[in-house]
Structures are given as structure tokens and as C-alpha cells.
Amino acid sequence: MKTAKVLVMLLAVAFLLSSQAAVAKGWGTGNRPPRDRGPGIISEEVKDKLFTEVIFELTGKEIDHETFRDAMDQKIIAEIQAAADNGTITQERAEMIMKRIQNRPSRR
Secondary structure, three states, X not given: OHHHHHHHHHHHHHHHHHHHHHHHOOOOOOOOOOOOOXXXXXXXXXXXXXXXXXXXXXXXXXOOHHHHHHHHHXXXXXXXXXXXXXXXXXXXXXXXHHHHHHOOHHHO
8 A cells, every 4th residue: 555655656756757847848838949931032022923923824814913912902801891790700800900901011
């Protein structure tokens, strides 16, 4: 009986020590090291050019990136407002999201 108590105590101490080591290493905290995505290999100008080329290849129509971006923003805003109207999100949350979309740094 006494050896069972000692064994349980030893297991508890071993568990505590191993859990402290895990916490010290950051395991289980959700703090993963960031993935190395490398430097910005493709500039925004090149991305815009590639975007324009892909749209042309898919549709046969030439469209600039800003025109596409504006059209997408309007669709997203409509979806956000629909979500607020049906109660999926609050109107306050919808307005905050729409404001962010409309006030992107590139829009200033």
C-alpha cells in the first residue's frame, strides 16, 4: 500500500516536471514559430501585371487590377450587409468591416 502511494507520488512529480518543460518550450500554447515566407519576391506591380494577364487569358477581356478590386469590394460589401440583415452578424460589425474595406491604405 505504501509503495503504491510512493509510486503515485513519483508519477505525479514526473508529470509536473515534464509539463513544466513542455510549457517552457512553448508547446501547447499555440505559439508556433512563424513560417519563413521569404522576402517579397514579387512586387505589387508585378502581381498587378500578372493578374491582368490571367484575367485576359481567362476571359479575353482586359481589366485593370483597380477595376477588379473595386468590383470585388462592392460584392463583399453587399454580402456583409446581407449577413447583417439576416442576423448572422450585427449591423455594428458589418459597418466596421465595410469601413475597413472602403478605407484601405490604397484607397486614400
